Every structure is written in C-alpha cells, then in structure tokens.
Amino acid sequence: xxxxxxxxxxxxxxxxxxxxxxxxxxxxxxxxxxxxxxxxxxxxxxxxxxxxxxxxxxxxxxxxxxxxxxxxxxxxxxxxxxxxxxxxxxxxxxxxxxxxxxxxxxxxxxxxxxxxxxxxxxxxxxxxxxxxxxxxxxxxxxxxxxxxxxxxxxxxxxxxxxxxxxxxxxxxxxxxxxxxxxxxxxxxxxxxxxxxxxxxxxxxxxxxxxxxxxxxxxxxxxxxxxxxxxxxxxxxxxxxxx
Amino acid sequence: xxxxxxxxxxxxxxxxxxxxxxxxxxxxxxxxxxxxxxxxxxxxxxxxxxxxxxxxxxxxxxxxxxxxxxxxxxxxxxxxxxxxxxxxxxxxxxxxxxxxxxxxxxxxxxxxxxxxxxxxxxxxxxxxxxxxxxxxxxxxxxxxxxxxxxxxxxxxxxxxxxxxxxxxxxxxxxxxxxxxxxxxxxxxxxxxxxxxxxxxxxxxxxxxxxxxxxxxxxxxxxxxxxxxxxxxxxxxxxxxxx
DNA sequence: CTAACAATCATCGTATACAATATTTGTCCG
DNA sequence: CGGACAAATATTGTATACGATGATTGTTAG
Numbered sequence: 318x319x320x321x322x323x324x325x326x327x328x329x330x331x332x333x334x335x336x337x338x339x340x341x342x343x344x345x346x347x348x349x350x351x352x353x354x355x356x357x358x359x360x361x362x363x364x365x366x367x368x369x370x371x372x373x374x375x376x377x378x379x380x381x382x383x384x385x386x387x388x389x390x391x392x393x394x395x396x397x398x399x400x401x402x403x404x405x406x407x408x409x410x411x412x413x414x415x416x417x418x419x420x421x422x423x424x425x426x427x428x429x430x431x432x433x434x435x436x437x438x439x440x441x442x443x444x445x446x447x448x449x450x451x452x453x454x455x456x457x458x459x460x461x462x463x464x465x466x467x468x469x470x471x472x473x474x475x476x477x478x479x480x481x482x483x484x485x486x487x488x489x490x491x492x493x494x495x496x497x498x499x500x501x502x503x504x505x506x507x508x509x510x511x512x513x514x515x516x517x518x519x520x521x522x523x524x525x526x527x528x529x530x531x532x533x534x535x536x537x538x539x540x541x542x543x544x545x546x547x548x549x550x551x552x553x554x555x556x557x558x559x
Numbered sequence: 560x561x562x563x564x565x566x567x568x569x570x571x572x573x574x575x576x577x578x579x580x581x582x583x584x585x586x587x588x589x590x591x592x593x594x595x596x597x598x599x600x601x602x603x604x605x606x607x608x609x610x611x612x613x614x615x616x617x618x619x620x621x622x623x624x625x626x627x628x629x630x631x632x633x634x635x636x637x638x639x640x641x642x643x644x645x646x647x648x649x650x651x652x653x654x655x656x657x658x659x660x661x662x663x664x665x666x667x668x669x670x671x672x673x674x675x676x677x678x679x680x681x682x683x684x685x686x687x688x689x690x691x692x693x694x695x696x697x698x699x700x701x702x703x704x705x706x707x708x709x710x711x712x713x714x715x716x717x718x719x720x721x722x723x724x725x726x727x728x729x730x731x732x733x734x735x736x737x738x739x740x741x742x743x744x745x746x747x748x749x750x751x752x753x754x755x756x757x758x759x760x761x762x763x764x765x766x767x768x769x770x771x772x773x774x775x776x777x778x779x780x781x782x783x784x785x786x787x788x789x790x791x792x793x794x795x796x797x798x799x800x801x
Numbered sequence: 802c803t804a805a806c807a808a809t810c811a812t813c814g815t816a817t818a819c820a821a822t823a824t825t826t827g828t829c830c831g
Numbered sequence: 832c833g834g835a836c837a838a839a840t841a842t843t844g845t846a847t848a849c850g851a852t853g854a855t856t857g858t859t860a861g
Contacts, residue, residue, distance in 0.1 A: 617845060617846060617847090618845090618846085619844075619845050619846080620845085638852085639851075639852045639853060640852085640853065640854090
C-alpha cells in the first residue's frame with residue numbers, strides 16, 4: 318500500500334503515557350498531513366487492517382481517526398467498502414475557493430488589525446523556510462510550507478472557529494489541486510505569500526484582503542475545472558483516450 | 560434522564576432494511592435537534608448506556624453518533640468521563656456570531672441573486688409556519704422554526720459546504736442563547752425574518768446582507784456576554800449567590 | 802465536625818470474536 | 832473466448848467481555 322511511503326510509525330510517547338501505542342489523534346494527524354502533502358492521492362483506499370498494522374494499534378483507534386478525517390471531508394467513508402481519500406468534484410472545487418475568499422478575506426483583515434511582534438516572527442520564519450525549501454528544490458517541503466502558510470495566517474486572527482473552517486478548506490484545496498492542477502504556479506504567485514505578510518505586518522488590512530482574494534483566484538485559475546470529473550478523466554488520460 | 564422527553568425511538572426502517580434498529584445518523588439527528596431546540600440544556604451528560612437503552616441499539620452506533628456531534632462542537636467528549644452537551648464560552652459566543660455575519664452575509668447575497676419560485680414557496684411556507692406557531696403560543700415550535708429559518712435561507716445559496724458551516728454555527732448559537740440570553744426578542748427582531756425573505760425574493764442582495772448583519776447583531780446584543788462563564792454563573796444564581 | 806483514605810460503583814476505552822457485505826477468483830457452459 | 836454463476840477471500844460492522852479511569856460512598860482518625 319502506498320501509505321507506507323512516509324507514514325512509518327514512531328514509538329514516541331502518547332498523551333496517555335503508554336510508550337508503545339500511538340493515539341487516534343496522532344493517527345489522524347499523520348493521515349491528514351499525508352493527504353495535504355500529496356503523499357496520499359485522491360481515491361487511495363485506506364484499509365483498516367493495514368493502518369492497524371502500520372501504526373501498531375487496534376481498530377478502535379484507527380476507526381476513530383478515520384471518522385474524524387471524514388468529518389473534515391478529506392476522506393470518504395463508504396459503507397461496507399471502507400475509507401478512501403476524497404475526490405472533490407468540480408462544483409466542490411469552485412465552492413471551496415469561494416469559501417476561502419470569503420473567510421480568509423475576513424481573517425486576514427483581523428490579522429492585519431492585530432499585528433504584533435510574535436506574529437511578525439512567526440510569519441517571517443515561515444517564509445524563510447519556504448524560501449529555503451524552494452532554493453533547495455525540496456518539492457515535498459515546498460508543498461508543506463505553502464499549504465501551511467495559509468493556516469498560519471488564519472491562526473493570527475484570534476478566531477479559532479473560523480480558523481478551523483479554513484483548516485478543512487485548505488485540506489480540501491490540496492486535494493483539488495492534486496486532481497485539477499494544469500499548470501504550476503508562476504513567479505508572481507510564488508511571491509504573493511511575502512507580499513501578503515508585508516501587507517499584514519504593515520496593518521494594511523484592505524490591501525491584504527484584496528491581494529488574498531486575487532491570490533486565491535489565481536490558484537483557482539490554474540485549475541482545469543471544465544473537466545466533468547477529475548478521477549475519471551485522469552484514468553482516461555492514463556489510458557490514452559484523450 | 561431528560562433526554563426521554565421528546566426523543567422516544569421509533570421503529571421505522573433503517574437504511575439497512577432492519578426494521579428494529581435506528582442507525583447512527585438517526586441517533587445523531589435526534590440528539591442534534593434536541594440540543595438546537597433547547598430540550599437538552601448545556602452541560603447535560605449523555606451517557607452511552609442510557610442512549611443505548613433509549614434507542615435500542617448497541618454502543619457502536621451511539622458512539623458513532625456522539626463522535627459526529629462532537630465534530631460539530633455541539634457536545635464535548637471528555638476522555639473517560641463521557642459526552643456532555645457543549646457549554647460555549649463568551650469568547651466562542653462572540654466569534655460564532657461574527658462568523659455567522661461573515662458567512663451568512665455572503666450566502667444571503669447569493670440566495671438573493673438566485674431567487675426563483677421554489678425558493679419563494681419554501682421561504683413563504685416556512686414563515687407561515689413560524690407565524691402560526693407564534694399565534695398558537697407554541698413555544699417549542701417557535702424555537703424550532705426560528706432556528707431552522709436561517710438554515711433554510713443558507714440552503715438557498717447553492718453552497719453546500721458553507722451551508723454546512725452555518726449548520727454548525729446555528730447549533731452553537733442555540734447553545735449560546737440558552738446560556739446567555741437575558742431578554743426575549745422584541746417585535747422588531749421577530750419581524751425580521753419576513754423582511755429578510757422579502758429582500759431576498761426581491762433580489763435586493765445588498766439590503767438583505769445589511770439586514771442580516773443587523774439581525775444577527777441584534778441577537779448577539781440580547782445576550783449577556785459580560786459573564787465569565789455561563790454555566791458557573793447559572794449555578795451560583797440558582798444557589799442565590801448573585 | 803472535617804479531612805483523608807479506601808472501597809465500591811459507574812462509565813468509558815478497547816480487544817476479540819463473530820456477522821455481514823463486497824470483491825475477487827475459479828469453474829462451467831454456450 | 833466471453834458470460835454467468837458459485838465459492839473463496841477480503842474487508843467492514845457489531846456484539847460481548849474485560850480493562851481502565853473517574854466519581855461516589857463509606858470509614859477512620861484528628
């Protein structure tokens with residue numbers, strides 16, 4: 318199973334102090350991150366038994382984690398058939414980006430109004446890491462840094478409920494990009510994280526919100542959302558029918 | 560247990576065709592509705608065994624439903640202690656209403672842009688039912704109708720993901736009102752559902768969004784959000800310490 | 802009477818075994 | 832060879848039993 322790549326269990330201590338077992342939150346986070354980082358492609362079957370073997374735990378913890386992942390819409394639970402990494406439709410894709418523009422637009426304004434030295438440090442460090450990963454050609458780390466930048470920014474708005482919504486929307490965006498991306502980000506888009514941070518840290522809320530809107534629109538415009546269904550078309554492309 | 564009131568199980572068929580059992584979705588919906596309708600107050604302990612007896616099912620289904628309710632933040636699962644109807648803090652309360660103003664503001668605009676005869680019928684019928692319940696002094700039905708009006712409106716915007724966020728926010732609002740409400744809605748607030756519908760059905764998106772903002776602010780202003788913690792103060796009030 | 806401790810009980814967490822359902826494989830027939 | 836059907840296998844769903852944890856009650860000492 319592909320899930321073996323990059324999701325090896327560790328034997329760190331769990332919250333409950335048991336050194337041999339990972340708890341369901343860890344399982345959840347591992348799978349969530351693997352999905353957001355494009356390590357588990359849309360449609361991947363997540364079999365309970367394999368996850369149990371992989372994490373060295375019983376089914377209860379695995380099922381609890383899978384249930385939470387389903388609540389976040391990053392996997393789909395199909396009765397009697399199992400858990401699959403979600404494959405968002407074109408309609409979902411459009412709404413996810415619209416929802417992000419609405420909510421992230423609001424949150425970035427609040428962040429700009431609340432700028433402070435710890436925020437500056439957090440954003441600056443993150444961008445430095447992003448830049449370093451790009452220079453190093455570390456694709457996996459670039460993907461990680463880019464997707465987490467938006468979450469970091471949302472977390473600066475003192476709005477944990479909406480930051481939670483954004484968390485879900487970012488994960489779904491990641492799946493959407495995996496399915497529908499037809500071109501890589503250009504230089505302008507790559508620079509936009511820095512520009513966004515500059516505007517936020519300068520307290521220019523209106524401009525930050527407007528740039529966020531354009532930034533998200535730009536990501537959406539890179540997607541081929543005219544296709545009826547991503548996974549079916551990916552299959553027919555693989556088989557040479559296009 | 561208070562949950563007995565109004566949550567008697569029925570023996571309707573489940574999706575799996577087994578006539579004797581209710582499935583976890585039904586359990587989820589029953590409890591969710593009871594919470595939104597103020598039949599299960601904040602802090603209520605939802606014991607697995609009692610729910611199993613009540614619905615005539617095993618623990619697996621009950622736990623699945625409780626897990627989903629926790630994902631919606633309408634209950635809190637406390638390790639080794641059980642499930643309790645959530646008791647939102649003052650900070651949560653403020654954010655919930657802010658989030659509703661952001662998201663419902665967006666959705667009502669879309670609804671106004673999309674008005675059509677089925678929408679008109681749905682909104683009109685709902686308001687009629689709300690009016691009828693008020694005339695009849697049917698408090699429970701009034702509460703039901705009022706909280707479901709916002710969901711109905713959100714569902715007109717062809718935005719299922721955000722309608723899902725609103726669903727959660729409405730449920731949390733209901734809990735917040737149960738804890739923090741210091742005065743009943745006045746006549747102006749009561750009329751606002753009709754005014755909102757009129758504006759939506761007239762396609763006046765900007766005015767509808769502005770009224771929705773004021774409407775939600777009005778609900779928030781009726782709450783006593785200066786209290787540190789609703790449940791502790793409710794207890795000290797009950798014991799005559801205030 | 803109050804506080805501390807122990808015992809008991811209630812409730813949740815989880816492992817194991819079995820049931821139910823879907824998928825895959827094998828066999829047979831036209 | 833392809834299609835239909837049956838059997839075997841894989842995987843999820845659930846019941847039951849036991850373990851773990853927290854809450855409540857009872858007892859004792861100061």
